[in-house]
Amino acid sequence: MATTAERFRAAVEARELDGVEELFTEDVRLYSPVKFTPFEGRQMVLGLFGVLLRTFEDFRYVGELTGRAETAAGAAAGTADSEILVFRATVNGKQIHGIDLLQFDEAGRIKEFTVMVRPQSAVQALGEAVLAGLIADGLVPRP
Numbered sequence: 372m373a374t375t376a377e378r379f380r381a382a383v384e385a386r387e388l389d390g391v392e393e394l395f396t397e398d399v400r401l402y403s404p405v406k407f408t409p410f411e412g413r414q415m416v417l418g419l420f421g422v423l424l425r426t427f428e429d430f431r432y433v434g435e436l437t438g439r440a441e442t443a444a445g446a447a448a449g450t451a452d453s454e455i456l457v458f459r460a461t462v463n464g465k466q467i468h469g470i471d472l473l474q475f476d477e478a479g480r481i482k483e484f485t486v487m488v489r490p491q492s493a494v495q496a497l498g499e500a501v502l503a504g505l506i507a508d509g510l511v512p513r514p
Contacts, residue, residue, distance in 0.1 A: 375479050376454040380432055386424050392417055395481050402443060402485040405498035409443070415510065416484070422504030426497070427467075430460040442474055442483050451475055451482070462500055467493040 373381070375394050382390025392413070400409040401416045410419050424430075434457035439450045451474040460467045469488035476482040488494055505511040 374454075375475060375481060376435070376437075376456065376473055379473065379481065380435075380456060383420075383424070383430070384432065388417065388421055388424060391420060393480075395484075396476055399481055400443065400483050402483070403501075404486055404488050404494050405501055418508060418510045419501070419505070422501055422508060422510075426462055426500045426504055427460040428462065430458060432456050432458050440472070440474065443485070452479075462493060463496045465493040465496040467497065 379391055379394050382388075382394075395413045395416060397413050398411070399413055399416050400411050401419060402409045403419075410416050436455040436457075438453055440453040442449070442451050453472060453474045456471045456473065458467075458469050458471065460469075467488050468490075469486060472483075472485040472487070473481050474483040474485075488497060502511070506513050
């Protein structure tokens with residue numbers, strides 16, 4: 372049987388949003404490089420993923436690392452089984468290199484998801500594209 376990370380990777384690479392929904396906890400938190408506070412809750416994170424799947428061009432995972440890491444809740448919350456998926460993609464002509472840090476609950480579902488990307492110009496392009504997509508989908512109000 373495939374692990375949660377393997378199922379997640381396969382669904383994202385196939386651009387199948389339905390394939391990731393059951394992999395998230397109800398109260399999943401997604402930490403983004405373009406927003407200070409996390410996206411919270413399965414429905415909001417799924418909405419964000421819908422935007423990301425439309426935004427990224429030539430998205431592909433190029434590596435993975437497995438281990439344990441402290442969660443965003445800090446040392447008091449302890450560590451969680453974790454997997455890092457290394458990716459490359461393009462957004463509005465900008466090449467992006469990044470990682471998805473998946474952290475799992477005791478049942479193996481994704482409870483925290485952290486995205487880190489570089490370079491800065493790609494972060495800006497990604498932020499602008501994601502904001503436009505979130506507004507278009509009615510997930511956030513127009514500023």
